[in-house]
Amino acid sequence: MRGILGGDTETAARHVLGAFLVRGTGPEARAARIVEVEAYVGEDDLASHARFGRTWRNAVMFGPPGVAYVYLVYGMYHCLNVVTEPAEQPAALLIRAVEPVLGVDSMRAARIDRAVRRVRRRGEEAVERARRAVGTMPAERLACGPGLVGDAFSIDAADDGLDLCDEASSLRLELAAGAGPPPVQAGPRIGIDYAPEPWRSRPWRFFVPGSPSLSAGSRRVPRQEAP
DNA sequence: GCAAAGATTTGCT
DNA sequence: GCAAATCTTTGCC
Numbered sequence: 626m627r628g629i630l631g632g633d634t635e636t637a638a639r640h641v642l643g644a645f646l647v648r649g650t651g652p653e654a655r656a657a658r659i660v661e662v663e664a665y666v667g668e669d670d671l672a673s674h675a676r677f678g679r680t681w682r683n684a685v686m687f688g689p690p691g692v693a694y695v696y697l698v699y700g701m702y703h704c705l706n707v708v709t710e711p712a713e714q715p716a717a718l719l720i721r722a723v724e725p726v727l728g729v730d731s732m733r734a735a736r737i738d739r740a741v742r743r744v745r746r747r748g749e750e751a752v753e754r755a756r757r758a759v760g761t762m763p764a765e766r767l768a769c770g771p772g773l774v775g776d777a778f779s780i781d782a783a784d785d786g787l788d789l790c791d792e793a794s795s796l797r798l799e800l801a802a803g804a805g806p807p808p809v810q811a812g813p814r815i816g817i818d819y820a821p822e823p824w825r826s827r828p829w830r831f832f833v834p835g836s837p838s839l840s841a842g843s844r845r846v847p848r849q850e851a852p
Numbered sequence: 853g854c855a856a857a858g859a860t861t862t863g864c865t
Numbered sequence: 866g867c868a869a870a871t872c873t874t875t876g877c878c
Contacts, residue, residue, distance in 0.1 A: 663859070665859075672859075673859085674859075674874095677874095677875070677876095680874080680875080681874085682874060682875095696859085696873090696874095697871095697872070697873060697874095698858065698859065698860060699857095699858060699861085699872085700858090700870075700871030700872035700873070701860075701861085701870070701871055701872080702860055702861075704859065704860085706859090719859055721859085740862095743861095743862095743871090744862095744870090747870095755862095758862090770860070770861070771859070772860045773860090773861080814859070815859075815860095816858085816859050816860070817859060819857080819858075
């Protein structure tokens with residue numbers, strides 16, 4: 626796995642799709658199939674956190690492949706990236722969506738925990754609303770966005786720099802056994818309107834078409850046939 | 853030092 | 866369709 630991640634990021638993306646993100650071991654383990662990622666490649670990618678060069682926040686992007694790069698976005702969501710390409714070349718794959726396959730109850734509990742934390746200032750009514758919303762949500766929607774992956778897998782700053790290729794890590798990647806590579810579709814990255822062209826339009830979002838767990842941006846409204 | 857904006861999600865108008 | 870929530874990082878004075 627590490628060897629694949631150390632190559633070019635688009636190739637790495639096509640191998641990460643279909644692989645599993647795993648948290649913990651035993652009865653508490655959570656696992657999910659990765660179905661949507663985005664590539665951020667090089668200091669000259671003006672959509673990437675690496676665009677200002679090496680800083681304290683993005684330092685692990687400049688390190689060896691297979692390591693977790695975790696950052697806090699909008700002051701409330703922790704996003705998980707897998708570092709790619711050789712050391713000194715800053716690149717990573719943002720994990721945007723996964724399909725839960727194991728430990729669904731733990732993921733739901735983790736989602737509820739963070740949802741409640743966020744709305745608790747707004748009162749008991751808001752807390753109950755959040756509990757109910759996440760509690761009745763279909764399993765395939767528990768991690769259908771980058772912030773929601775962070776919530777469902779209890780990801781935070783403590784995971785930054787973790788080796789995702791070490792099977793002893795609390796958070797890790799595992800190749801899909803047996804299954805061949807899934808079909809992959811590409812599109813422009815989401816939420817980077819601040820970036821100039823050509824970066825804004827680069828088709829560096831990769832996803833498994835048809836997955837029920839895609840983020841809103843990758844979910845395709847089925848085209849209506851002309852009458 | 854301070855001001856501004858952000859690789860998001862949710863809920864209300 | 867739009868704004869709020871929330872806090873770290875970056876950039877400018």
